[in-house]
Amino acid sequence: MAQEVLDDTDLGIIYMLQQNAREIPTSDIADEVGVSAGTVRNRIQRLEDRNIIKGYVPEIDYENAGFELHVLFTCTTETQPSDEFVEEILEQHGVVTVRKLLAGDQNLHVEAIGTGTKDVSEIANNLQECGLDINRSEVLEQEFVQPFNHFGKRITDDE
Structure with missing residues (x-):
């Protein structure tokens, strides 16, 4: 169809x-x-x-909500992760987003929120216990988001 x-x-x-x-x-x-x-x-x-x-x-300001650390983990799994596996990762404390990547050795991005370094270490340990190899972790300073402008901007701007 x-x-x-x-x-x-x-x-x-x-x-x-x-x-x-x-x-x-x-x-x-x-x-x-x-x-x-x-x-x-x-x-x-x-x-x-x-x-x-x-x-x-809703767009949450995690820092204002008391969660000072916003961390992006770049991870590897041995095989392309199933949807069930991703759901298991999402259930872990602090995890807010999981992105499956199509190609490359590093096939998952995991976004997590923590109250401090101890909390982030616990999140990292939980991810490893689920079977993820963490290749890199980065603390996010600031995020800028823009709506996808191909959805009707020209219509609303009378272009």
């Missing part, structure tokens, strides 16, 4: 939601993309049903 293509309205809605999904009213999105608020609500529901929009996740 062919995958349904996103039209300009869908792209504009996704772009606007990426800016701040919690705060932006559907009426503002509707004004930006040139449709009614009801159409926006229906389109959002359809995008969720199609699993294009999978959820709405």
Whole structure:
């Protein structure tokens, strides 16, 4: 079955939601993309049903929440990790993200949050006990995020 293509309205809605999904009213999105608020609500529901929009996740300032260390581990597993294995890693204390890589010896990136060096050492030990070889660990100083601009920026900017 062919995958349904996103039209300009869908792209504009996704772009606007990426800016701040919690705060932006559907009426503002509707004004930006040139449709009614009801159409926006229906389109959002359809995008969720199609699993294009999978959820709405708050952006957490871990340091302000008392978790001073944000660490990125580059790891290796002997084989390409299964989804079940990744779920096991995600269940470990402090782990917030796991990224499977397609190629190369280092095939997993694990992002973890800790309160201090003792906590991060415990997280690293837990990862090794799960069967990961940690090739590198780096403390993240600051992260900058930008919404994927191909999702409707030109539509909302009236270009």
